[in-house]
Amino acid sequence: MDELFRDAEGRMEKAVEAVRREFAKIRTGKATVSLLDGVRVEYYGSTVPLRQVANISVPEARLLVVQPWDKKVVGDIEKAILSADLGLNPSSDGHLIRVPIPPLTEERRKEMVRYVHKLAEEGRIAVRNIRRDINEALKAKQKAGEISEDEFHRAHDKTVQEMTDEKVREVDHVLAAKETELMEV
Numbered sequence: 001m002d003e004l005f006r007d008a009e010g011r012m013e014k015a016v017e018a019v020r021r022e023f024a025k026i027r028t029g030k031a032t033v034s035l036l037d038g039v040r041v042e043y044y045g046s047t048v049p050l051r052q053v054a055n056i057s058v059p060e061a062r063l064l065v066v067q068p069w070d071k072k073v074v075g076d077i078e079k080a081i082l083s084a085d086l087g088l089n090p091s092s093d094g095h096l097i098r099v100p101i102p103p104l105t106e107e108r109r110k111e112m113v114r115y116v117h118k119l120a121e122e123g124r125i126a127v128r129n130i131r132r133d134i135n136e137a138l139k140a141k142q143k144a145g146e147i148s149e150d151e152f153h154r155a156h157d158k159t160v161q162e163m164t165d166e167k168v169r170e171v172d173h174v175l176a177a178k179e180t181e182l183m184e185v
Contacts, residue, residue: 012167019123064099120175131164
């Protein structure tokens with residue numbers, strides 16, 4: 001049973017981490033390097049993450065600077081940022097690409113809050129689905145006679161439910177922090 005619980009803990013933690021990664025990609029009006037994590041650049045015939053062809057820095061609160069290691073890909077990087085549909089307009093001087101981060105409108109902030117609520121709910125559902133899988137595995141062990149009914153109820157009520165509640169609280173905590181960040185002007 002310990003192996004089941006370790007597996008469940010690991011899978012639930014991955015679900016929470018997935019929510020964190022998705023939240024990191026969401027633009028809040030402040031410049032963060034993670035905004036460009038999803039941007040992929042055409043580089044000598046293959047598509048690679050932006051971080052593999054350039055250095056990204058945040059010199060000001062509302063500005064990202066992308067400094068490609070190979071000056072030949074400046075145009076490709078600009079196109080990739082534009083096509084990533086992040087609402088960003090990069091400008092280049094041939095060596096550096098400056099990406100100003102425009103402030104979010106009130107309507108856009110509310111839309112983003114609705115979107116992060118949806119992502120958080122998907123994370124909670126993922127955690128609950130893992131709980132369901134573990135409970136089914138415990139029922140199978142009980143039917144096979146590997147664990148007693150008391151052990152099943154103890155494991156189900158205490159361990160699995162507590163683990164699930166803890167991970168759902170983590171998702172809620174991450175959601176509250178992102179919502180606060182989004183609503184800051």
